[in-house]
Amino acid sequence: MMLDHVNFSVNNLEESIEWYSRVFSYKVVERGTQDGQLWGIMRSGEALLCMYENPELKLLDRFDSAKLGVHYVSHVGVRISDRGAWESVIERENLEIQYEGVIRMPHSHAWYVKDPTGWEIEVTLWDDGPCFDHAKHTI
Secondary structure (H helix, E strand, C coil): CCCCEEEEEECCHHHHHHHHHHHHCCEEEEEEEECCEEEEEEEECCEEEEEEECCCCCCCCHHHHHHCCCCCCCCEEEEECCHHHHHHHHHHHCCCCCCCCCEECCCEEEEEEECCCCCEEEEEEECCCCCCCHHHCCC
């Protein structure tokens, strides 16, 4: 079994599609309108992002949600295999890295960025490459 997709709302669908395309090389595979609401599905490898445009909504981050006693999604994680290529994207896109920069984890490096709506994305580079065997490394 594997995760198929993440479905979330965005302020501006076109801006989000352009951003995910430039930053993470996602490609649009479907677009449409449902009950007057714009939506799009993007793909990178087997991973899908399903986005619905809702410009009138306000995004509460995990900290604000927790203060309200509301469940939240902390972040979505993407895996990279080439640190140099990712650092070039950071520079080209002038991405703001959250939490004062790259974070060293026990078996990986992590960068946290926010998309145009404000959703947090963790970008992970595993020490053993893209085929890191989590079963052999417990934390």
